[in-house]
Amino acid sequence: MKSSVIVFPGSNCDRDIAVALEKMQFKNQMVWHKETKLPKSDLIVLPGGFSYGDYLRSGAIAGKSLIIDEVIKAANSGCLILGICNGFQILTETGLLKGTLLRNKNLKFINKDVHIKVLNNNTKFSNKYKNNQILKINIAHNEGNYFTDPNHLDELNKEGLIAFKYCDEKGNINNDTNPNGSLENIAGILNLKKNILGMMPHPERMIDEIISNKDGINLFSSLLN
Amino acid sequence: MKFSVTVTLKKNILDPQGKVVENTLINMGMNSIKSIRQGKYFLIEVDENDQSIAEKKVDEICKKLLVNLIIEDYKINKF
Numbered sequence: 001m002k003s004s005v006i007v008f009p010g011s012n013c014d015r016d017i018a019v020a021l022e023k024m025q026f027k028n029q030m031v032w033h034k035e036t037k038l039p040k041s042d043l044i045v046l047p048g049g050f051s052y053g054d055y056l057r058s059g060a061i062a063g064k065s066l067i068i069d070e071v072i073k074a075a076n077s078g079c080l081i082l083g084i085c086n087g088f089q090i091l092t093e094t095g096l097l098k099g100t101l102l103r104n105k106n107l108k109f110i111n112k113d114v115h116i117k118v119l120n121n122n123t124k125f126s127n128k129y130k131n132n133q134i135l136k137i138n139i140a141h142n143e144g145n146y147f148t149d150p151n152h153l154d155e156l157n158k159e160g161l162i163a164f165k166y167c168d169e170k171g172n173i174n175n176d177t178n179p180n181g182s183l184e185n186i187a188g189i190l191n192l193k194k195n196i197l198g199m200m201p202h203p204e205r206m207i208d209e210i211i212s213n214k215d216g217i218n219l220f221s222s223l224l225n
Numbered sequence: 226m227k228f229s230v231t232v233t234l235k236k237n238i239l240d241p242q243g244k245v246v247e248n249t250l251i252n253m254g255m256n257s258i259k260s261i262r263q264g265k266y267f268l269i270e271v272d273e274n275d276q277s278i279a280e281k282k283v284d285e286i287c288k289k290l291l292v293n294l295i296i297e298d299y300k301i302n303k304f
Binding site for chain 1 (some may be wrong): 239291293296
């Protein structure tokens, strides 16, 4: 399976995701944002970081970069797209995913391992997980407070487009287990065709027992499945 | 031709930064404050002599990049 990781000035999780993909036997290429052609890819990853120093709004400038036109074309023809953290913010700025990510409700940059629940395992990104499985995954963001309009929220719920929700280690989903004020504890969403996933937690940081855990591995093995 | 653009969060969107500024000012003893909303300000110079065409261009700039229409409102003023 061939993957491309798009690199923007200010991306800082691009190497981490490359290591994760290569560990899982993806044939990965790094693609600089000024490129106008994408290598043939089954998966395109928009990595975490602070593209363009979060100028204007997180992801706003990256969302207008040259390579993004190609990413949009690929997405519309069914290519799998994964946006992690800043990548999720970029996906909302391009319009590939609806809604937006507001500043964390408590105004703090949050860097900690949190629990998330798998809400839909019937997707290319999550088929190796069990439904309602609880994962411990790191978050590290200042703008992760997902917001969207009521009609879209309705669609997310009805179509099973909410991939992950924040919870505690027992799986309780409520205000106390919501780290950033995100609507309905949403941690990750899919588009209607389910070929695009945007998520704030970092699965690429959870692939090795020595430095964390392996809860992120099944996201990548799902893609290979 | 110069224009100013003010971008603010929509009324129903929580503005935590504005809220912190508001609370701080109240803590400083400025009790007459009702509320504070924080926003962004842009000064844009357009190479165009026709005002209505220039305004349209600024409006396009706002919609395409400066403003996230899901959460923000904007106001264009001739400078």
